[in-house]
Structure formats: structure tokens, C-alpha cells
Amino acid sequence: MPELPEVETVRRGLTKSVVGQTITEIEIRYFKIIVGNVQEFRDRLLGATITDIGRRAKYLLFHFDNGWTMVSHLRMEGRYQLRAEKSEFDKHVHVIFSLSNGQYLAYRDVRKFGKMQLVPRGSELNLKSIAALGPEPLTPEYTSEALRAGLSERRKSIKATLLDQHVVSGLGNIYADEVLWQSRINPQEPANNLSATQLTTLYQAINTEIKRAIDAGGTTVHSYVNADGQKGTFQGQLQVYQHTGEACPRCGNSIAKIKVAGRGTHYCPVCQPLNS
DNA sequence: ATTGAATCCTGGTCGC
DNA sequence: TGCGACCAGGATTCAA
Incomplete structure (x- = not known):
């Protein structure tokens, strides 16, 4: 189960590999991963470029240049994969982002417990679940x-x-x-x-x-x-x-x-x- | 307000 | 070999 250190490791890896990439296509194979309207999720991210990736506790925060932020929680077994071909993804891949460099970024989650949600950038910390989080280790708030x-x-x-x-x-x-x-x-x-x-x-x-x-x-x-x-x-x-x-x-x-x-x-x- | 139970999911394990 | 029953487990929801 990915906890803070694992999510931070994922954040660093994704920062190196996908920041600067533009989303050219999105395939959503399992809708329940997405919180809220699936069509809106897709429409808002098409053509958007990832500017940076943040994190709050176990939540990943993908920031896009068009003002949206994708909040992603891996829960039990969620993980991101970067591949050159879509055919490399198995049945547990539920969301596939086509990137402008020709690669594919996929979200894979065997148990399907993970969630993705799009919110206006800057409002992510106001999400009920994130706002209620206690201080996290290694920050000034954690005393x-x-x-x-x-x-x-x-x-x-x-x-x-x-x-x-x-x-x-x-x-x-x-x-x-x-x-x-x-x-x-x-x-x-x-x-x-x-x-x-x-x-x-x-x-x-x-x-x-x-x-x-x-x-x-x-x-x-x-x-x-x-x-x-x-x-x-x-x-x-x-x-x-x-x-x-x-x-x-x-x-x-x-x-x-x-x-x-x-x-x-x-x-x-x-x-x-x-x-x- | 806190606390516990139910819920979501599927692969793995167990018993027969 | 196969099949049903059961279990793990993060966060949310609901009830107490």
C-alpha cells in the first residue's frame, strides 16, 4: 500500500518523466476511478500541459497549465506506468493519457480503489478530504x-x-x-x-x-x-x-x-x- | 465530537 | 483440477 514515502517517490519519478508533456488523448476504461463527470474530466485535460506535480500526504497533485489540478489517490494498489505502446497495458489499466512525446501514461489499479478528481488549481487543499488532513511528517506544522x-x-x-x-x-x-x-x-x-x-x-x-x-x-x-x-x-x-x-x-x-x-x-x- | 461497522474491489488462499 | 467461501485494506459514509 503506497504511503507517504512511496507517493513521494512516485511524484519525483513522474516529475522527471511527464512534466512539460501535453495530453493529446485520454482513454478511460473504468469510469468509477474518476470522481465527478467523466466527460468533463476528459474535456478539461485534453490539450492541457502538466506544469508540475505536487503532493499532500498520500495525494498526488498534477497541476496543468489551463488552471486545473488533477488530484490522484493511489489507495491500495494504484500506480502509474509509462510505456511506448498502448498494447503493453493489461486489463488492470483503467485510465490512459496519450502524451505529446508519443508515450502513454497509464493508471493501473488491480483493486480499483484509487480515485482521480479534477479541481480548479488552488482549490485542491480545500477538498474536504485534504482539508481535514493532519500535519504531515517533515514539515513545520508537524510538531x-x-x-x-x-x-x-x-x-x-x-x-x-x-x-x-x-x-x-x-x-x-x-x-x-x-x-x-x-x-x-x-x-x-x-x-x-x-x-x-x-x-x-x-x-x-x-x-x-x-x-x-x-x-x-x-x-x-x-x-x-x-x-x-x-x-x-x-x-x-x-x-x-x-x-x-x-x-x-x-x-x-x-x-x-x-x-x-x-x-x-x-x-x-x-x-x-x-x-x- | 469520536468511534465502529459497512462499503468498495480482485487476486490469493484454503478446504473439500 | 475446480469451485465456492473468505480475506486484506485506505478512505468514505453512515449509524450510534
Whole structure:
């Protein structure tokens, strides 16, 4: 599942490969990927040139020279592919942009959970879903005080709270498990029950982990591949995610997998104990 | 206001 | 070998 580091990696790859390109044709094979009127989506992007690509948390923001911005969320398995021939796309490709350089930029999504939406440039941050996002790691808005305040009013588990994009944005199932392990916090610990030390440790771990993952080009799990077709390497640095039954790198005990808030959760029961 | 459940999807896995 | 049942999982919607 692409999280902030993976989306940032995709953003950088696409910035190199498609900025400056003009959309000459659009083929939409599965309409439900598009939020809003499909015909308007198509009409507004035909002839438009990509000027730059931004990002907010896990949302990609394709800015066009005609004043429109395409907001794209990859959800579970969405990814972009750049190919020389349309025939190279399989049945999971749902939207194909023909580019002025003759290449094709496609959106592929096996589970069809991803969404694309066109909004006037500058209004994307006002979208309900984006406006409600909490501060994201590695930005001035993400402070230890913001984290403390956000967690203090949540009684549900810290794992569920980290997945909730309203407190901190950009984390998903992989990095939530990893930062909790780094911080020696039990995933089921109520968010408002963290000690001051745990809060400080968690705050730092989130920044550090996200930065390291971005530097590594993200984590490649299952279907995730960035726009260049390259794989990120951060999976080699994961300590608990998908390491069920293996030895905890810190204490040697067995990594457990449980379900928290409906999500598979990996942790070490020995060095991530519940607070008493 | 917060919280939990249901929802969307398909490939993979399991049991027979 | 095949087939039905079940599951994962981010964000949204709805209900409590």
C-alpha cells in the first residue's frame, strides 16, 4: 500500500518523466476511478500541459497549465506506468493519457480503489478530504506539541490513531507498525495513554522513519512499483512489518501478528508491552 | 465530537 | 483440477 514515502517517490519519478508533456488523448476504461463527470474530466485535460506535480500526504497533485489540478489517490494498489505502446497495458489499466512525446501514461489499479478528481488549481487543499488532513511528517506544522494534542483526545488504540489521517497524515499500515516498534509502544495502547517519553520518541521516530524511507525510494511490497518501474529498497529496512514469527531485531523474541482496528498489525509482545 | 461497522474491489488462499 | 467461501485494506459514509 503506497504511503507517504512511496507517493513521494512516485511524484519525483513522474516529475522527471511527464512534466512539460501535453495530453493529446485520454482513454478511460473504468469510469468509477474518476470522481465527478467523466466527460468533463476528459474535456478539461485534453490539450492541457502538466506544469508540475505536487503532493499532500498520500495525494498526488498534477497541476496543468489551463488552471486545473488533477488530484490522484493511489489507495491500495494504484500506480502509474509509462510505456511506448498502448498494447503493453493489461486489463488492470483503467485510465490512459496519450502524451505529446508519443508515450502513454497509464493508471493501473488491480483493486480499483484509487480515485482521480479534477479541481480548479488552488482549490485542491480545500477538498474536504485534504482539508481535514493532519500535519504531515517533515514539515513545520508537524510538531511534538501537535502530535501530543492530537493523541490526547483519542481513546482508541495508537495503531488506529496513526492510521487515522486526521492526527498525523501520510502513515499507513507499514510505517505505523514500524514507528511503534521503534518507539517500543504497544499497538493497542490507547492513544491518550502514552507517556511523555513515548510521545517524544514516537514523534522523532515518525520523522526519522519517513525520511529514511523516502531516501530509500519507498518500500516495495506486492504490486507497488514507482513510475520508473524501479523498486524502492526500504523493505530491507523493515523491522517488524511482514516479519511475523521472526526474531525481534532488538530483543530476539518472536514477532507477532494480531488484528488491531481491523488491520493486520506486527509487533514484538516483549519489548512493546502495554503501559501498566 | 469520536468511534465502529459497512462499503468498495480482485487476486490469493484454503478446504473439500 | 475446480469451485465456492473468505480475506486484506485506505478512505468514505453512515449509524450510534
